[in-house]
Amino acid sequence: MGDTLTLLGLESSCDDTAAAVVRHVPGHAPQILSSIVHGQAELHADFGGVVPEIAARAHAEKIDLCVEQALADAGLTLAQIDAIAVTAGPGLIGGVLSGVMCAKGLSAGSGKPLVGVNHLAGHALTPRLTDMAAFPYLMLLVSGGHCQLLQVNGPEDFTRLGGTIDDAPGEAFDKTARLLGLPQPGGPSVEAEARAGDPKRFRFPRPLLDRPGCDMSFSGLKTALLRTRDQVAADKGGLTRQDRADLCAGFQAAVRDVLVEKTRRALATYMEASPEAPMIAVAGGVAANQSIRAGLEEVAAAAGATFTAPPLRLCTDNAAMIAWAGLERFRAGQTDDMTLVARPRWPLDTARAGMLGGGKKGAKA
């Protein structure tokens, strides 16, 4: 089983600077000893998206402080850490470099091993950190920049079953909010409006649902929403509160139907391998959506699979997931050296990554 391991993790691939300490005693649930996340939302607010240069500078300024705070909160010094894990990609290159350079400095100064981590592996392995999930399990990763259905077979073994060919669902929620004059981030505001809406009044398309497989598309949905919004506004001379709620409800229902049906298909493929205790897990900000979550829970229940969703602070970008993914690599005897490179693109499943763009759009992963 091996020894108790304590890893420091660093994350800086998008607009959150983060450091965390995670400990694992074999046979016991992993412990998050500390987790510091320093968001940059206010720095980018005026620009309508993440500005890479601003992000990189802010990461470089804050990463040391995050590390100091994470060690202090854990009550440990660097000497008491077994290895240093760092996100080495995919992401905004300036940010990833800040983290990798910091981790290399810490490793060189302390003599502790360095472990490079794929950010997406961090998300995909989170159910093992939070629920001690056994391999293999199915993961739906849905965020502002990502949408993938993955079969997670091992710490470095992922099968991509499908994903978006254009926009990520979170991006679609954000654009919808913008089109309807609702505040950002769009997901929570659209969900709140949708509660008072009739999902059947406007019938939005369910793209790619008529095609086999698990690939998805969300870009046509926002065009449909824009057209319907303009039509209603032209007919009535403006949008009422109810119109807006009905548009949100119709949009959310379309996203839910696509995610739920494609997940049902992926679950069927995964269950052909007849795992003993089938499990489906979600991660990413969109997993916070109650309607989508309920749909996925129904799919899991109908197939006799368990459903798990990590707490939101571990669904969104954080360094505890990086420390954990690094710990899994380190336990398997994998480390890196000073030649570790920062990679802007780094698909999890290299055999299938080229398929229709790999599902990565926008800054976030």
Ligand code: KG4
């Ligand atoms: O995982 P996350 O915090 O950041 C990354 O994209 O990595 O996800 C943020 C995305 C945003 O697009 C936001 O609108 C969406 O998740 N989101 C939601 C909800 N809460 C956040 N989408 C739908 N319903 C929600 N309740």
Ligand code: ZN
């Ligand atoms: Zn992420």
